[in-house]
Amino acid sequence: MDLRDISSPSALLRNLQGELAHATALSEYEAWWEREGKAISAAHDRAGTPWLKMFNVFGKRIDEVQCAPEYWKMLREGYTTGVIWRAMKEQSLKSSFRLGYICSFYDAGLFCPYTVSLSTLLPLSKYGTEDVKARFISNMLREDETAWQGATWMTEAGGGSDLGSYVETVARREGDHWMLSGDKYFTSNAVADVAVVAARPEGAPKGVRGLALYLVPKRRENGELNYGIRRIKDKIATRSVFTGEIELRNSEGYLLGNPEHGIYHILEVLNCSRVCNAIGSVGLMQRALADAIAFAQGRVAFSKPICEHPLLRQQIQERIVALEEAHALAWESVLLFDEVWKETPPYSDRFNLFRIVVHLAKYWTAELAVQTAKWCMEVHGGMGTLAEYGVERWLREAMILAIWEGPPHRQILDGIEAMERKGAHRLLFEHLAPGAEGRELGEMVRRVESHLTLPTDQREAHSEPIFRDLARFAGKALAQKMR
Ligand SMILES: Cc1cc2nc3c(=O)[nH]c(=O)nc-3n(C[C@H](O)[C@H](O)[C@H](O)COP(=O)(O)OP(=O)(O)OC[C@H]3O[C@@H](n4cnc5c(N)ncnc54)[C@H](O)[C@@H]3O)c2cc1C
Known part of the structure; x- marks a missing residue:
C-alpha cells in the first residue's frame, strides 16, 4: 500500500474498496475535518467532562449538557453530511459506515452518537407501529442541523454482560403506550432526542427472555422532559459522546416489535x-x-x-x-x-x-x-x-x-x-x-x-x-x- 494512503482515510477506503459511491461527499467530509474538525475535537477532548445544567433559573428541571458551541458544530457536520439520513434514502448502510470511518480516523468517540442514532433508527423502522414511525422517523432523517439523535440504553448498575439478571427497569402498559421506571447506569449520547431502552414488561419472567425493547423520547407528548439525566460520567476518553446516567420515572415509551422476541x-x-x-x-x-x-x-x-x-x-x-x-x-x-x-x-x-x-x-x-x-x-x-x-x-x-x-x-x-x-x-x-x-x-x-x-x-x-x-x-x- 502507498504510504500516502495511510495518512488519508478516504484514500485508504478507495485503495481497499475500489471506486466509491459518493466519493465527493467523503472527500469533502475529510477536508472539513482537516480544516476545522481536528482542532475542535482536540480542544473538546482537552476540556474534559462537560457540565450538566440540571435546573433553569426558576428551579425547573432542564438537564442540559453545557460545552463549547464548536462541539455541536462538529457533531452536526456528520448528520448533515448524511451519516444517518443516507441509510434510509439509499436503503443501504454502506455510506453511513464510510462516513463513520472518516469520522473515527479523526475522533472515534464522535462516531458513537452516530452509531447509537443508527442503532435506534433501524429497529424503529423495522418494529415501530405505523403511528410510532410516522411520529419519529422523519425527525431522525432530517438532512439539516435539526436531525434528531438516538441512543441505546440497556446497561444498569448491576452489570452489562448479564442483562438478564440486572435489567430492573419495568414497563407498565397504559393505553397505547407504556410507562417505564428504572435507572440506566451507562447511557451514551445522554442528550439524545429519542432512545431505545431495554425494560421488563410488568409480570414478565426473570432472565433475558423477559426483556423487551421500547422507544423512549426525550419529551412527553405534552412537551415536558420524559426522563432525567442524573450526571455525566467523567471518563478517560470518548469525550465527544456524553455518557450519563438516566432516571426513568413513569417515562412514556412505545413497545418495539414482539415482546416475546425482545x-x-x-x-x-x-x-x-x-x-x-x-x-x-x-x-x-x-x-x-x-x-x-x-x-x-x-x-x-x-x-x-x-x-x-x-x-x-x-x-x-x-x-x-x-x-x-x-x-x-x-x-x-x-x-x-x-x-x-x-x-x-x-x-x-x-x-x-x-x-x-x-x-x-x-x-x-x-x-x-x-x-x-x-x-x-x-x-x-x-x-x-x-x-x-x-x-x-x-x-x-x-x-x-x-x-x-x-x-x-x-x-x-x-x-x-x-x-x-x-x-x-x-x-x-x-x-x-x-x-x-x-x-x-x-x-x-x-x-x-x-x-x-x-x-x-x-x-x-x-x-x-x-x-x-x-x-x-x-x-x-x-x-x-x-x-
Ligand atoms: C464509556 C462507556 C459508554 C457506555 N455506553 C453505554 C450505553 O450507551 N448503553 C449501554 O447499554 N451500555 C453502555 N455502556 C456499558 C457497556 O456496554 C458495559 O460496560 C459492557 O457491556 C460491560 O458491562 P460492565 O461494565 O457492567 O461489566 P461486567 O458485565 O460487570 O463485566 C466485568 C468483567 O467481567 C467479565 N465477564 C463477565 N462475564 C463473564 C463471563 N461469563 N466469562 C468471562 N468473563 C466475564 C467481563 O468481560 C469484564 O471484563 C458503556 C460503557 C462505557 C465504558
Missing part, C-alpha cells in the same frame, strides 16, 4: 453497534499508524530517520498488513449487515454468518486498535506520553472501544455459541474458502471442530486463543479476496 431485538441493536465499533476501531488504528509513520519519518536517531532502521521498518510493514486485514474483516461485517439488517426472527443462515463475522470483527479490531495505539505511543518515545502531541489520546479512546458493546469475553462466548447452535463456523469456512490458503483452512477447520467437542468448562476456558486465531485467519482470507 431479546432478539436488543441483540440486533447491539450487533449494529458492534459493526460500527469494528469500523471505528479500524479508523482509529489507521490514525495511530499514520501518526507513528509521520513521526518516524521525521525523527532522526543514529544518523538516519528512525523509520529506516530495519526493526522499525519491519514493524511498520507488519502494521500495514494488519490494518488491511482488520479493514477487510470490519468491512465484511458491513457488507453482511447490509444484506441481513431487515431480517426478523427466525433468522437465515446468512444472518448466522453475519453473527459470527461481527463477533470476530468487534473482538479483533478493538484488540488491534489498543495494540496499535500503544505501539504508536512507543514510536513517539517520551513525546508519546505528552498530552500536547495528541497520540496518548488514541490509546485512551481505544481502551473504551474494547469494552463497550460487550467486552472481549462476550464476543468470544457468543461467537462460540453461534458455532455450536447454528453451525456458524461451517458457514464461515465456506465463505472464506475463496481467499484462504488450502492447508491453513484445513488446519483451522480441524482446530475449531475439535475445540467444539470439549466439555463446556474447558471449551470456555480455552476459547480466547482459538477465537483470536480464527479472527486473524478470517481477516487474512478476506483481505486476499479484496486484493
Whole structure:
C-alpha cells in the first residue's frame, strides 16, 4: 500500500474498496475535518467532562449538557453530511459506515452518537407501529442541523454482560403506550432526542427472555422532559459522546416489535453497534499508524530517520498488513449487515454468518486498535506520553472501544455459541474458502471442530486463543479476496 494512503482515510477506503459511491461527499467530509474538525475535537477532548445544567433559573428541571458551541458544530457536520439520513434514502448502510470511518480516523468517540442514532433508527423502522414511525422517523432523517439523535440504553448498575439478571427497569402498559421506571447506569449520547431502552414488561419472567425493547423520547407528548439525566460520567476518553446516567420515572415509551422476541431485538441493536465499533476501531488504528509513520519519518536517531532502521521498518510493514486485514474483516461485517439488517426472527443462515463475522470483527479490531495505539505511543518515545502531541489520546479512546458493546469475553462466548447452535463456523469456512490458503483452512477447520467437542468448562476456558486465531485467519482470507 502507498504510504500516502495511510495518512488519508478516504484514500485508504478507495485503495481497499475500489471506486466509491459518493466519493465527493467523503472527500469533502475529510477536508472539513482537516480544516476545522481536528482542532475542535482536540480542544473538546482537552476540556474534559462537560457540565450538566440540571435546573433553569426558576428551579425547573432542564438537564442540559453545557460545552463549547464548536462541539455541536462538529457533531452536526456528520448528520448533515448524511451519516444517518443516507441509510434510509439509499436503503443501504454502506455510506453511513464510510462516513463513520472518516469520522473515527479523526475522533472515534464522535462516531458513537452516530452509531447509537443508527442503532435506534433501524429497529424503529423495522418494529415501530405505523403511528410510532410516522411520529419519529422523519425527525431522525432530517438532512439539516435539526436531525434528531438516538441512543441505546440497556446497561444498569448491576452489570452489562448479564442483562438478564440486572435489567430492573419495568414497563407498565397504559393505553397505547407504556410507562417505564428504572435507572440506566451507562447511557451514551445522554442528550439524545429519542432512545431505545431495554425494560421488563410488568409480570414478565426473570432472565433475558423477559426483556423487551421500547422507544423512549426525550419529551412527553405534552412537551415536558420524559426522563432525567442524573450526571455525566467523567471518563478517560470518548469525550465527544456524553455518557450519563438516566432516571426513568413513569417515562412514556412505545413497545418495539414482539415482546416475546425482545431479546432478539436488543441483540440486533447491539450487533449494529458492534459493526460500527469494528469500523471505528479500524479508523482509529489507521490514525495511530499514520501518526507513528509521520513521526518516524521525521525523527532522526543514529544518523538516519528512525523509520529506516530495519526493526522499525519491519514493524511498520507488519502494521500495514494488519490494518488491511482488520479493514477487510470490519468491512465484511458491513457488507453482511447490509444484506441481513431487515431480517426478523427466525433468522437465515446468512444472518448466522453475519453473527459470527461481527463477533470476530468487534473482538479483533478493538484488540488491534489498543495494540496499535500503544505501539504508536512507543514510536513517539517520551513525546508519546505528552498530552500536547495528541497520540496518548488514541490509546485512551481505544481502551473504551474494547469494552463497550460487550467486552472481549462476550464476543468470544457468543461467537462460540453461534458455532455450536447454528453451525456458524461451517458457514464461515465456506465463505472464506475463496481467499484462504488450502492447508491453513484445513488446519483451522480441524482446530475449531475439535475445540467444539470439549466439555463446556474447558471449551470456555480455552476459547480466547482459538477465537483470536480464527479472527486473524478470517481477516487474512478476506483481505486476499479484496486484493
Ligand atoms: C464509556 C462507556 C459508554 C457506555 N455506553 C453505554 C450505553 O450507551 N448503553 C449501554 O447499554 N451500555 C453502555 N455502556 C456499558 C457497556 O456496554 C458495559 O460496560 C459492557 O457491556 C460491560 O458491562 P460492565 O461494565 O457492567 O461489566 P461486567 O458485565 O460487570 O463485566 C466485568 C468483567 O467481567 C467479565 N465477564 C463477565 N462475564 C463473564 C463471563 N461469563 N466469562 C468471562 N468473563 C466475564 C467481563 O468481560 C469484564 O471484563 C458503556 C460503557 C462505557 C465504558
